[in-house]
Amino acid sequence: MEEARRIFTAEYLRDLGTAIFEACGAPQEEAAIVADELVEADIMGFDSHGIIRCIWYVREVLDGRIKPGGQIRVVKETPSTAILDCGFNFGPVSAVQMVDIVCEKAKKSSIACVVSQNGHHVSRLGSYVQKVAEHGMIGLAVANTSKTGHYVVPWGGREARLATNPLAYGVPTSGDPVVLDMSTSMISEGKIRVLMHQGKPLPSGCIVDADGNPSTDPKAFYGPPRGAIMPLGSELGYKGFGLALLVEVLGGVLAGMDSSVEHQYLNGTCLIAIDPDAFCGRHCFIHLTDRLSEYIASTPPASGFDEVVLPGTLEFRMREKRLAEGIPLDRETWRQIVKTAELVGLSVEEAASDDLEPPLAAKTRP
């Protein structure tokens, strides 16, 4: 039996999210940015990074780890670089500022790089490189996590010392940009949790138990004692480990963060923008990314596949579908969101006031 779900419009969830973050103390404009980023993740099918995250974000606010309205400022810069102190504001608020800064600098300097300090969870990393690509430039991004999120073993090790350290890039074409957003580990913590809740085993090669032995039991990860996630690559795991280490250097070290000790920050982000105008030129670049996309997408599919798609294609298709048909949330997630709203003094009736759109369909799916 499929889990019971309700369907919501993006507008409804965006307004609800904005109301919740405003009730936390965020200025209206910043609350809207956070809600927009989360709902945009839902629209593109990244449910784990969608409006569900408001539950955790509110808890982080109440625990003092997110500071709504926290001051975001450039603490060091050159014409092509900046360190942004995110003031423990919501991660998406600082991340969209990083996009603005890196794009402005890259327009003038051809290539630019911005890193963050004291940032919280940026949610979907791919969103920010997508925005850079929408400015006509190549966007590259990585995000580390401070020691609290070290779930991943270095290659050959049995104790976790790195996070799932995602990397992302966005490349403009004449249509939707190519957008990849991937962890450098075999699985994300969120997916382990989902499979545990479903009583299902993990794919083999994803985790080790606390003794360093391979396991497919989600409980072997959570312990106690806690197990760990393997780096991307299975028997070639030194590659995933190597990539994770690069993410750590660019996302953490470059901004002056030491990952071997506890820190209050959550994600350390590095965002690079490259302007094709300084290279083969915008027109040529778009022409060639279109050609490349066609060349790749026209590959005859392997058995078991219907087609070959570029990174991001499925997500942009999901975007069209969900904008037309709405965003499904399972009942348990919805129940927790309603509770979260109440926690900050809102009743969902209040949040869903008359000037908000009603749910597209309040029907329950079996």
Added chain:
Amino acid sequence: MEEARRIFTAEYLRDLGTAIFEACGAPQEEAAIVADELVEADIMGFDSHGIIRCIWYVREVLDGRIKPGGQIRVVKETPSTAILDCGFNFGPVSAVQMVDIVCEKAKKSSIACVVSQNGHHVSRLGSYVQKVAEHGMIGLAVANTSKTGHYVVPWGGREARLATNPLAYGVPTSGDPVVLDMSTSMISEGKIRVLMHQGKPLPSGCIVDADGNPSTDPKAFYGPPRGAIMPLGSELGYKGFGLALLVEVLGGVLAGMDSSVEHQYLNGTCLIAIDPDAFCGRHCFIHLTDRLSEYIASTPPASGFDEVVLPGTLEFRMREKRLAEGIPLDRETWRQIVKTAELVGLSVEEAASDDLEPPLAAKTRP
């Protein structure tokens, strides 16, 4: 029985290589650069990218695909970027120029990016990011290969449309830099060839035959009809594919190269340098990369591992060993190198004249 080998000093092979490339028509200084890059690869244990490559390079010269002494020039630049036309000179000659240009630009602009056109094989990509790291900066590099080297299927496809597209980075520490140099595929073509010659099967998940079915038979790759290599990641192969596509965009498209049609160039290279002085500062950066290295290297090893090492550690250890003990070459490789020297009018006695160091040990190992 171990294959019979001879042991050579680095100096001997360097001088021999220089003599061979000079005999091909390269200016002495450029011949020395190529020989130095190849022998340095041998010293660090990358035998597949070592002096053995002179056999192929000479063939490429004789076939007109490498143009010794070919003019290398910047065809477009900004203070932080450049496109270098490599004039089909030997790849290492243009690649070391890219290092010089990107480092000089990054010193002034904090971050810089240089791409190549009309370049040949750069040999060990990691060498160039290592040099950037030795200048105190983070080096990032990728190299695509034009259509002739498209051995790798896009994720979900059954026809090869990308090369093994390596990426590399170098990060300075107070000691040896951290250096990763990895393909974005499950295996390199060179390794398939080695296993075929040894009559051994491939690890599973590395290749598909011409019908797109998984195979462990090296002959299924070479055909005819030819099979293809899988992208890094096994069941997560969309990640390796996504990385390969980024390499293609940075290494090929940015320089104006169209990979969907045949091109005379071999490797398209993109090299980025980031100066930590613009971020947390050189001193802080080195302190933190040292801390990170210690944190990672002190991870308790998993069963089957003696220790956790940083990317590059084993290669720098090999470097010490081979500088002390010499570089082993198997007899067949040595025989082909001697033949190659003869092909360009040298006898190895001539190359190994009195002012060259004799082999460290001419003894044959059983």
